[in-house]
Amino acid sequence: xxxxxxxxxxxxxxxxxxxxxxxxxxxxxxxxxxxxxxxxxxxxxxxxxxxxxxxxxxxxxxxxxxxxxxxxxxxxxxxxxxxxxxxxxxxxxxxxxxxxxxxxxxxxxxxxxxxxxxxxxxxxxxxxxxxxxxxxxxxxxxxxxxxxxxxxxxxxxxxxxxxxxxxxxxxxxxxxxxxxxxxxxxxxxxxxxxxxxxxxxxxxxxxxxxxxxxxxxxxxxxxxxxxxxxxxxxxxxxxxxxxxxxxxxxxxxxxxxxxxxxxxxxxxxxxxxxxxxxxxxxxxxxxxxxxxxxxxxxxxxxxxxxxxxxxxxxxxxxxxxxxxxxxxxxxxx
Numbered sequence: 001x002x003x004x005x006x007x008x009x010x011x012x013x014x015x016x017x018x019x020x021x022x023x024x025x026x027x028x029x030x031x032x033x034x035x036x037x038x039x040x041x042x043x044x045x046x047x048x049x050x051x052x053x054x055x056x057x058x059x060x061x062x063x064x065x066x067x068x069x070x071x072x073x074x075x076x077x078x079x080x081x082x083x084x085x086x087x088x089x090x091x092x093x094x095x096x097x098x099x100x101x102x103x104x105x106x107x108x109x110x111x112x113x114x115x116x117x118x119x120x121x122x123x124x125x126x127x128x129x130x131x132x133x134x135x136x137x138x139x140x141x142x143x144x145x146x147x148x149x150x151x152x153x154x155x156x157x158x159x160x161x162x163x164x165x166x167x168x169x170x171x172x173x174x175x176x177x178x179x180x181x182x183x184x185x186x187x188x189x190x191x192x193x194x195x196x197x198x199x200x201x202x203x204x205x206x207x208x209x210x211x212x213x214x215x216x217x218x219x220x221x222x223x224x225x226x227x228x229x230x231x232x233x234x235x236x237x238x239x240x241x242x243x244x245x246x247x248x249x250x251x252x253x254x255x256x257x258x259x260x261x262x263x264x265x266x267x268x269x270x271x272x273x274x275x276x277x278x279x280x281x282x283x284x285x286x287x288x289x290x291x292x293x294x295x296x297x298x299x300x301x302x303x304x305x306x307x308x309x310x311x312x313x314x315x316x317x318x319x320x321x322x323x324x325x326x327x328x329x330x331x332x333x
Contacts, residue, residue, distance in 0.1 A: 003331075004297045009324045012298055013317040015288035017072035022151050023280075024176055025061030025161030025168055025190075027079035027104070028131075029090040029112060030312070032057070034119040049120050058093050059115060061161035063273055063312055064190070065099045067280035068159070070314035073287070076155075078103035078147050079167050080140065086112035086130070097314075103151050105143045110134070113165055135194075136166045145175040152179030157186050157287035159279060160199070164192040173198050188283040189237075190275065191215075200236035204292055206279055208243045222250035225258040239292040243278060251296045259293050264304045264327050273312035274303045281320075301327065 004012075035051040058066050061079055068075040077094065081087030081104050090112055091101045110132035118125045136144060144167060152158055158176050162168045173195065180187045186203035196215040199205060212231070213220050221227040222242050229252055232240040238254040248262040278299040285295035301323045305315045 003328075004294055004324065006321070006325055006328055008294065009298060009301070009321055012285050012288050012290050012294065013071070013321060016284045016317070019156045019284060019287035020074045020076075020154055021065075021068045021157050021159060021284055021287060022076050022078065022103070022148075022155035023061050023065040023068060023159045023161060023283075024078040024103075024148055024172065025064070025159075026113065026163035026165035027062040027065075027077060027081065027090060027094075028059035028163070028165075029062075029086050029093070029114045030057040030059040031055075031114055031116040032119060033116065034122075037120040037125075047120065047125060049118055049125060056089055056093055057312060058090065058097065058099075059312065060113065060163045060165070061167075062090065062094055062099070063276045063314075064159060064161045064280045065094065066097045067277050067314050068284055069098045070316055071281065071284050072317060073284050074100070076100040076103050076151055078105070078144065078151060080105045080107050080110070080136065080144065082106070082111040083108045084112055086114045103147050105140065105147060107140050107143075109136075109140055110166070131165060133164060134166050135169045136172075137169070141169055141171050144169075145171045148172055148175040149179055152176060152185075153183070155179070155183070155185055157188065157283045159283040160187065160189045160191075160202075161276070161279065162190060162192045162195065164194045168195060170195065170198055177201055186283070186286040188279055188286065190279040197235070202235075202237040203286060204239045204241050204282055204295070205232075205235050205237035206241040206243065206275075206282065208275060209245065212242060222247075223260065225252075225256075228252035228258050229256060241278075241282065241292070241296055243275060249278075249296055249300060251293060253292055257293075259296065261296055261300050264300055264323070274306050276312070277302050277306040277315055281315075 113131040251259040281299035
């Protein structure tokens, strides 16, 4: 595995603080209702949860934006929310995290996406989702595309985070691509199945193993340079970054190099949100002038920190640098 010197890690993290990032995609509100279970309901064979607390967090593209802001970069997010209390709550949560929300398009065509989790003694009892998965169309799609075109004109990198909730339709993707070309700004894509092959020209295309296997309808071969290069070419991206869970990452670069990056997590506790952390760090690092391989290595350290935290979490520059320092110390560098 290639490595980053501590000096280079520190330099990239320092330069990230001066970049402007635009995150485009499906923003969500995560709602947590927690309590205790003492009995089974007499009405049905289900537990009765006595509610003790309720909390909110940002999810989807909102979590990517939160991760970018935690790195110290300026971050705006483009997505859509409904004309509902959940949309107001989501905007408030994002602003508390220092994410600029002037790119949120409010619509009465669909509700704000809300994932509600019921927890009893930290164990999830059930989750219910309030959402629409239909593609945005007509005036909503135009408003999203116009907003991307306007805000993308000031961005140093565009991150497209797709959760198949209808924001990243072809017209919005095209607006992002046009904006990045006009500024020669990199684009980083975290795809889902519906529009998987719509992102030609992306600087970094970052599926996970299951997403890529499902899209190709075949087994993946991340350790075979010829297969990785053929796949990168088929996807028409500059760099293919394949995340492999506990097996780390595989990066196929535009100069034909395959970089295998083993995980550097010292203990994996909770992988929730690790992909969001990776795409946020990769995007911010590219905007700060890092090469794709450097951005991937930095993101690997960030993901190692994130999975050591319970639930979905952000990672600070200091935590990333500390992890990189411990990694180098362990290697005897």
